[in-house]
Amino acid sequence: MTSRYEVHEHDVLIIGAGGAGLRAAIEALSQGVRVGIVCKSLLGKAHTVMAEGGIAAAMANVDTSDDWRAHFRDTMRGGKFLNNWRMAQLHAQEAPERVRELEQWGALFDRTEDGNILQRAFGGHTFKRLCHVGDRTGLEMIRTLQDRGVHLGIDVYMECTITRLLKDGNRVAGAFGYWREQGRFVVFRAKSVVICTGGIGKAWKITSNSWEYTGDGMALAYEAGADLMDMEFVQFHPTGMVWPPGVQGILVTEAVRGEGGILRNKNGERFMERYDPKKLELSTRDVVARSIYTEVRENRGTEHGGAYLDISHKPADYVKRKLPSMYHQFLELADVDITREPMEVGPTCHYMMGGIRVDAETAQTSIPGLFAAGEAAVGLHGANRLGGNSLSDLLVFGRRAGLAAAEHARGTETPTIDYSHIDESVQQMLAPFERLDGEGPYAIHSDLQTTMQGLVGIFRCEEDLRRALSEIETLKERAARVHVEGSRLFNPGWHLVWDLHSMLTIAEAVTRSALARRESRGAHSRIDYPALDDAWGKKHNVVVRNAGTMTLVEAPVLEMPDDLKQLLAEDSGAK
Amino acid sequence: MAEVPFAEATLQIFRGNREDGKTVDYRVPLVPGMVVLDALHWVQSHQAPDLAVRWNCKAGKCGSCSAEVNGRPRLTCKTRMDSLPLDQPITIFPMKAFPVIKDLVTDVSWNFSVNRKIPPFQPRAGVVWKMDQRDVDRVQEFRKCIECFLCQNVCHVLRDHGKQEQFGGPRFFVRTASLEMHPLDGVSRAHVLKEELGIGLCNITKCCTEVCPEDIHITDNAIIPLKERVVDEFYDPLLRLVRKIRSAKKI
Structure with missing residues (x-):
């Protein structure tokens, strides 16, 4: 049987080579264990490369009053207190050291006058806190981590998709997948597995996310028996491109607002004065996204259904230096010169606050040996993520996951793999070629995107969510009969079949959780329950697989120690 | 539109x-x-x-x-x-x-194997982590590279002469420049440039610069200064001696 696939062995297997995966790999390697990292794309193309604005870390290089306490407080407030307080604390405390480490590995950040790392303002952050490289911070970060990892000696398996986690009894034993290039199957045997696969934006039509963002890791963990949590909290970034049609959803960095960009409606009104007079454009993303959406819905939107975002009052040289990729993006794709005229922007599906439930200290899931970090994991961001907290999340919890995964591997015997599970997976993967009728996967994917965009978007209600659930059910039936043309050699149609399976699973988890939470909090806005509800503020929705069926259970929000409660009660000392 | x-x-x-x-x-x-x-x-x-x-x-x-x-x-x-x-x-x-x-x-895997030959960033001993924006700007140009490999694709040393064994290609000269000109880096990569990346094979036709979607001045700002470094290191005995004595700070 083994002739049908190759087998690789590692102490720690990391799935996903974005910021979290690479940081986990570097940490695990430094513990002296054998590390393999699998990614769906080529190395260095993961979604982190698209992060623009910066890394939030209370280094106090620009605003000297900043410290971890202020960062903790901003993160908890931004997340509407649904965050795992311990993760928010660890994150705020450790982020500055993680940034310094990047610099010591060769990353080159923009500088202050006195030669330190420069920090910029961002939504929801009380102080100037985002360490950045113009508007291409993510590229700098991934290149630095990638080269560090490669030179330390990680084994990288590029263009490989994992479709199943393997278990030995209750603990993790490895993973099964296929090479995208040749279509051959591959088995990884590992004592620890770390999931760093990012989010699920591709289930929506208008998204800033790339094709890779199909919720794979969350679906893998769920199917292996781990818990998902807070899945109703999907972040719509307030500013994506809206015109021309082909570029719809492409991200317009929050750094435009951080650098002084102003939002106006078609009447020239600075509408954020009505929604958040204090923070204006630098309010949290959930608030700004809802504000733009509301302006458009009430017929004050721009020609193509967005808002104007204007930075042209700043000197042209400054705009080109601080926002170079925005300048080129608009000039080349939309014929708009942002140094002279406003951009048209509107909300775009951007980030998943929910994800795989993990322990704050070790990033371990409920399955021994299975870890998760970054966007795939849940906890740090609560009901709404602050801009810049994602890159720091990747570094802080990527490192913690890598460390704990290496420790777990050192204290564990090599697991045994049940080859009957592999045979089952092989059959499952080949079935779409063997069906003679059935439709292709592209139309099903497109219909899923329409459903999620229309019914599980920024504003939600019971009727829409119920309809979405029934549509997802129909889509699942269609997906079960999907047919694929061609061979297994680099076949995107075939690749989409499994991605679609993951997207449908996670889309259902999002919809069920959104239906259950009868309140509005952070990124989850119910028009039928428009207010915060204190009772809901004390609990999470947890999604578990129960006898093959998706089930929701409630779990209490962790109680915070008194000193941190005290911290939150204090005024932030805002400017 | x-x-x-x-x-x-x-x-x-x-x-x-x-x-x-x-x-x-x-x-x-x-x-x-x-x-x-x-x-x-x-x-x-x-x-x-x-x-x-x-x-x-x-x-x-x-x-x-x-x-x-x-x-x-x-x-x-x-x-x-x-x-x-x-x-x-x-x-x-x-x-x-x-x-x-x-x-x-x-199949672009060859590029990833070239990258492994380039010694990574290594800070000078006892370095203070302060830098001027001016010095950083110079290097950030190289760090804009998105690894599309279009420069590799048009370089005639690779495209027409197939010298993948001896030559690293523009992408990896840009990469090397980003390390060599890092204000706090303490390693010389001149030997690697000459022996492993074959920088001498480049005859400055600028095809790479023309196709770069990030507008990196590959030839003028990366390749030519690196060629000069190789010349200084290997063909200027006096300079080499002075360098050795002073273990000089890198330019």
Whole structure:
């Protein structure tokens, strides 16, 4: 049987080579264990490369009053207190050291006058806190981590998709997948597995996310028996491109607002004065996204259904230096010169606050040996993520996951793999070629995107969510009969079949959780329950697989120690 | 946005693999602002579900979707359909300098093996982590590189002469420059440049600079200064001696 696939062995297997995966790999390697990292794309193309604005870390290089306490407080407030307080604390405390480490590995950040790392303002952050490289911070970060990892000696398996986690009894034993290039199957045997696969934006039509963002890791963990949590909290970034049609959803960095960009409606009104007079454009993303959406819905939107975002009052040289990729993006794709005229922007599906439930200290899931970090994991961001907290999340919890995964591997015997599970997976993967009728996967994917965009978007209600659930059910039936043309050699149609399976699973988890939470909090806005509800503020929705069926259970929000409660009660000392 | 004078365009796409291939024509409806990658996706979802294309961000930030459009190496996500002559078929071929895997997807793994030869950043001993923006600016130009490998694709040392064994190519001179000119780096890569990356083979035709979607001045700002370093290190005995004595700070 083994002739049908190759087998690789590692102490720690990391799935996903974005910021979290690479940081986990570097940490695990430094513990002296054998590390393999699998990614769906080529190395260095993961979604982190698209992060623009910066890394939030209370280094106090620009605003000297900043410290971890202020960062903790901003993160908890931004997340509407649904965050795992311990993760928010660890994150705020450790982020500055993680940034310094990047610099010591060769990353080159923009500088202050006195030669330190420069920090910029961002939504929801009380102080100037985002360490950045113009508007291409993510590229700098991934290149630095990638080269560090490669030179330390990680084994990288590029263009490989994992479709199943393997278990030995209750603990993790490895993973099964296929090479995208040749279509051959591959088995990884590992004592620890770390999931760093990012989010699920591709289930929506208008998204800033790339094709890779199909919720794979969350679906893998769920199917292996781990818990998902807070899945109703999907972040719509307030500013994506809206015109021309082909570029719809492409991200317009929050750094435009951080650098002084102003939002106006078609009447020239600075509408954020009505929604958040204090923070204006630098309010949290959930608030700004809802504000733009509301302006458009009430017929004050721009020609193509967005808002104007204007930075042209700043000197042209400054705009080109601080926002170079925005300048080129608009000039080349939309014929708009942002140094002279406003951009048209509107909300775009951007980030998943929910994800795989993990322990704050070790990033371990409920399955021994299975870890998760970054966007795939849940906890740090609560009901709404602050801009810049994602890159720091990747570094802080990527490192913690890598460390704990290496420790777990050192204290564990090599697991045994049940080859009957592999045979089952092989059959499952080949079935779409063997069906003679059935439709292709592209139309099903497109219909899923329409459903999620229309019914599980920024504003939600019971009727829409119920309809979405029934549509997802129909889509699942269609997906079960999907047919694929061609061979297994680099076949995107075939690749989409499994991605679609993951997207449908996670889309259902999002919809069920959104239906259950009868309140509005952070990124989850119910028009039928428009207010915060204190009772809901004390609990999470947890999604578990129960006898093959998706089930929701409630779990209490962790109680915070008194000193941190005290911290939150204090005024932030805002400017 | 300019009005599109045609309702449809014809894409003439290379379909095939390592052994064999031919072009196939596909008709694609045009929408305003459409880029070539959008058109390829349309073909994928409506006509050829197994058409192999690499892409990720669709925003010019990841460098995955390189191909040769009407004979010109481009990022397909940044090539607007309305910038091409639409009264004739638009030809789309994979990058020529790399072996084809399938359709527009090529085997670029060689690049990753070249990168491993370059000694990583290593700070000078006792360094203070302060830098001037001016010094950083110079290096950030190189660090804008999105690894689309278009410069590798057009470099005649690789494309026409196939010297992959002896030569690193423009991408990795840019990479080396980003390390060599890092204000706090303490390693010399002159030996690697000369012996392993074969920088002497480059005869400064600037083809790489012309195709760079990030507008990096590859030849003037990276390759020429690196060539000078190699000359200083290997062919100027006096300078070499002075350097050795002073273990001088790098420029």
